[in-house]
Amino acid sequence: MRLPDFILENLEPILQAWEDFARTIETPGVELDNVALRDHAEQMLRAIVIDLRTKQTMSEQIAKAQGQAPRDDEETAAETHAVTRLMAGFTIDQMVSEYRALRTSVLSQWLRQVKDGRSVNVDDMTRFHEAIDQALAESIASYSRAVEASRNVFLGILGHDLRTPLGAILLGADMLRRTEATDPRTSKVARQIYASVQRASQIVGDLLDLTRCQMGPGIPVKKSLIDLSPVCERVIEEIRAFHPQANVRFDATEAVMGAFDGARMEQVFSNIISNAVTHGDNNFPVTVELNVREDCAVFTVHNGGEPIPEDVLPFIFNPMGRFSQRSVVDHGPVAGLGLGLFIASEIVASHAGSIEVSSDLKGGTVFRVKLPVDAESPVTI
Numbered sequence: 118m119r120l121p122d123f124i125l126e127n128l129e130p131i132l133q134a135w136e137d138f139a140r141t142i143e144t145p146g147v148e149l150d151n152v153a154l155r156d157h158a159e160q161m162l163r164a165i166v167i168d169l170r171t172k173q174t175m176s177e178q179i180a181k182a183q184g185q186a187p188r189d190d191e192e193t194a195a196e197t198h199a200v201t202r203l204m205a206g207f208t209i210d211q212m213v214s215e216y217r218a219l220r221t222s223v224l225s226q227w228l229r230q231v232k233d234g235r236s237v238n239v240d241d242m243t244r245f246h247e248a249i250d251q252a253l254a255e256s257i258a259s260y261s262r263a264v265e266a267s268r269n270v271f272l273g274i275l276g277h278d279l280r281t282p283l284g285a286i287l288l289g290a291d292m293l294r295r296t297e298a299t300d301p302r303t304s305k306v307a308r309q310i311y312a313s314v315q316r317a318s319q320i321v322g323d324l325l326d327l328t329r330c331q332m333g334p335g336i337p338v339k340k341s342l343i344d345l346s347p348v349c350e351r352v353i354e355e356i357r358a359f360h361p362q363a364n365v366r367f368d369a370t371e372a373v374m375g376a377f378d379g380a381r382m383e384q385v386f387s388n389i390i391s392n393a394v395t396h397g398d399n400n401f402p403v404t405v406e407l408n409v410r411e412d413c414a415v416f417t418v419h420n421g422g423e424p425i426p427e428d429v430l431p432f433i434f435n436p437m438g439r440f441s442q443r444s445v446v447d448h449g450p451v452a453g454l455g456l457g458l459f460i461a462s463e464i465v466a467s468h469a470g471s472i473e474v475s476s477d478l479k480g481g482t483v484f485r486v487k488l489p490v491d492a493e494s495p496v497t498i
Contacts, residue, residue, distance in 0.1 A: 120241035121169040123227050124162055132158055134222040139215060144206035156201055158219070160194035165248040169241060178247070195252040196259035203263050212260060216253045220246070279321050287314045312359065323456040326463065336460070338378035338467045345373040345382060345414055349407050352386040356394060363394045367405040373414045375490035381464045388457035389418050389484050397482065398422030409490065413470075416486040425476040433474055434462040461486075 124131065132155055139154040202212045224242065293299060293307035326336055346369040353367050393403045401421025408415055425433060465472045470488035 118227075118230060119169075119238055120223075120227055120245055121166040123230075124166050124223065127226060128159065128162065131162065131219075131223055131226065134226075135215070135219055138218040138222075142207065142211045142214070144211070149205060153201075153205065157194040157198040161198065161252055164194055165245065165252070168248045168251075169244050173244070192259075193252070193255050195255040199256040199259035200263050202256075203260055209257065209260050212256060213253065216249060216256070220249050279317075283314055283318050283321065287311065287318065290314060320456075323460050326456070326460045336381065336463045336467050338381050338464065340376040340378050340468075342374065343377055343379045345375070345377060345416075346371070346407060348379055348382055349386050349405070349416070352383055353390065353405060356387070356390055360394050362399055364399070364402040365390065365394065365405060366402050367407075369407065371408060373407055373409055375414055375488065377414075377468060377488065378464075381467070385461045385464050385486065386416070388461040389416075389486070392457060393418050393420035393482065393484070396420075396422070401481070412490050414486075414488045414490055416488075418484045419481055421481040424478050425474070425482060430474065430476060434458050434472065 118126075135158045136151060136154045139149070139156075199212060202215075223245070290307050290311035294304055294311055296304075296307075299307070350367065350369055353365055357363065357365055390403065390405060397403060397420030404417075404419045406415070406417040462472050465486055465488065468488050470486060472484070472486045474482065474484050476482040
């Protein structure tokens with residue numbers, strides 16, 4: 118008997134075996150009933166039967182084996198199954214184990230026919246393995262997408278909800294540090310609270326920007342005609358006040374007019390300059406330049422000290438890539454870089470600009486940003 122015919126004729130015992138196995142999987146949620154345990158198993162089996170009965174060329178078989186099978190726009194039963202299993206508390210390993218059990222159950226029941234002297238089509242077995250692997254790949258991809266989406270939604274909600282209490286603390290600390298009647302010790306504590314809450318608010322803002330980048334087309338910008346020079350100068354004055362030990366040099370020799378989002382460009386300036394101050398050597402000055410070259414605003418930050426490790430440099434604007442490198446013990450403070458550079462690169466991209474970095478022991482570390490003054494077309498360095 119051909120395998121697709123066997124599956125249809127023995128659908129109930131196959132589904133019962135699937136249900137029995139799924140019942141053995143321990144999850145933190147409530148116990149699932151028979152319908153929930155079987156979930157989309159019947160739809161997947163019927164899809165496999167259709168696949169087994171569909172003629173397939175050698176090139177199509179190779180493409181499927183390489184994960185390049187043609188995709189349908191509609192969500193498959195395997196993709197939906199992954200999401201329902203995630204909501205039921207199944208781990209990805211537990212979901213994968215269901216497919217292993219299904220593969221074993223179908224083939225073991227079918228191959229019993231060999232003992233009865235019936236012939237078995239080997240091609241059916243190969244096609245069945247391909248179909249199971251395809252369904253498994255679809256489920257894993259769907260499960261991963263659902264996990265990532267839920268994580269992004271969680272970060273977005275968390276960041277949004279944290280802004281209100283942080284704003285209240287920031288306002289209270291600002292009032293305390295401005296009160297003349299308080300003693301020096303209280304004023305110092307108030308300033309420390311104010312600075313810490315400012316930093317926490319910045320982290321929350323970065324988390325929200327990261328969520329926007331992962332869930333949408335990037336960081337939104339609202340452009341208007343502004344001069345970047347006073348914006349950059351204001352940011353540098355704030356950094357000097359926060360890092361009095363740092364030597365930040367900046368000479369605004371000309372106006373840098375263009376279509377920019379002033380608030381977002383403050384983030385770019387602050388993140389890159391603060392990074393240079395934090396990770397550079399205070400024995401060397403941090404040199405900041407901002408000028409116009411060939412209809413582009415060019416912002417450059419140079420600092421001395423230990424260079425960025427070569428294996429970190431390609432991932433400097435990718436927080437996930439950086440954290441996949443060596444541990445903090447190997448890279449020291451460089452491994453602790455946060456989301457600032459990633460946010461800066463996304464804002465630059467939203468302005469149709471480009472950003473690059475070079476770093477070596479002799480020349481130090483240089484970040485260079487180029488933005489078109491009219492922001493109408495992308496630029497390259």
